[in-house]
Amino acid sequence: MQHPVTVAIINYKTSDLIRRTIESFRSYYPQISLLLIDNGSKDESTIYLKQLAETSSGPIELIINENNLHHGPAMDQALQHASSPYVLFIDSDCEVCKGGFIDLMITHLQAHPDNYIVGKKIYMNKRGFDVEASDSAIEYIRPICMLVKREIYLKLPKFVRHGTPCLDNIKTAVERGYRLIDFPIDEFIWHLGRGTARRYGYQLGWRGRLNYMLNRLGL
Numbered sequence: 001m002q003h004p005v006t007v008a009i010i011n012y013k014t015s016d017l018i019r020r021t022i023e024s025f026r027s028y029y030p031q032i033s034l035l036l037i038d039n040g041s042k043d044e045s046t047i048y049l050k051q052l053a054e055t056s057s058g059p060i061e062l063i064i065n066e067n068n069l070h071h072g073p074a075m076d077q078a079l080q081h082a083s084s085p086y087v088l089f090i091d092s093d094c095e096v097c098k099g100g101f102i103d104l105m106i107t108h109l110q111a112h113p114d115n116y117i118v119g120k121k122i123y124m125n126k127r128g129f130d131v132e133a134s135d136s137a138i139e140y141i142r143p144i145c146m147l148v149k150r151e152i153y154l155k156l157p158k159f160v161r162h163g164t165p166c167l168d169n170i171k172t173a174v175e176r177g178y179r180l181i182d183f184p185i186d187e188f189i190w191h192l193g194r195g196t197a198r199r200y201g202y203q204l205g206w207r208g209r210l211n212y213m214l215n216r217l218g219l
Helices: 015-028 044-055 071-081 101-110 167-175 205-216
Strands: 005-011 034-039 060-065 086-090 094-096 115-119 121-124 138-141 145-149 179-182 189-191
Touching: 005 015, 005 071, 005 101, 015 034, 015 044, 015 094, 034 044, 034 071, 044 060, 060 071, 071 086, 086 101, 101 115, 101 145, 115 138, 115 167, 121 179, 138 167, 138 179, 167 179
Parallel strands: 005 034, 005 086, 034 060, 115 179
Antiparallel strands: 086 145, 094 189, 115 145, 121 138
C-alpha cells in the first residue's frame, strides 16, 4: 500500500548538506517517496541528485528548476506537484537522528479534519520575526520539519518568497479555524540552522532590507 506522505527536500547549491539529509532520512525510511527540488543550482549538488534519482532503491522524483525560485515558491511547487494527502518538508540542513516521527505526525493530522500543520510551533510578529507568545503574536510552524495537510493548503494563500515564507498562509489558516499542532521535532531531527542562508544569504533584495529595518523600528 502506498504511504500517504511525500517527503519534499529543496536544495540550493549545498551538496554536502543535502547528501547528509537524504542519507540520514533513508536510513530510517528507505521506501517513503522523496520529492527532491533543485532551485537552479547548476553545481555538483545537481549532479549528485541526478545520480541518486537514477540509482536509488527507494522511490525518488527529481525536479530541476532552471532558476532559483527561492524556498517558499519551491515549497508551493512541491505541494502543487504532489498527489499524496500529506507533504512533509525537511530542510536540506537537517539530519534525521531518530525514526518514528512521520507516523506520529500523521496521527496528529488525522485526529481532526481541521488539523492543518504539525511541527515546531513558535510565535512571529507581522513582519516574520520571532517574538514571545502574546495576544498580538502570530502562531507559526517552522518549516524545518513540518507535515502539511495538502487539501487544506490548496485553499489558502501560497507560500511565498520571504524570510518567513509560510507566514501569510499560516496566519490565514488560523483565522479560518484551522489548527496548528506543536510537535517535539528536536527529539528526532538535528538542524544546523541557516545552512543555505549562511552561504548565500536570503536574496530578498530591497524588500527584505526594508522589512528588516521596519521591524527594528517597531513598525
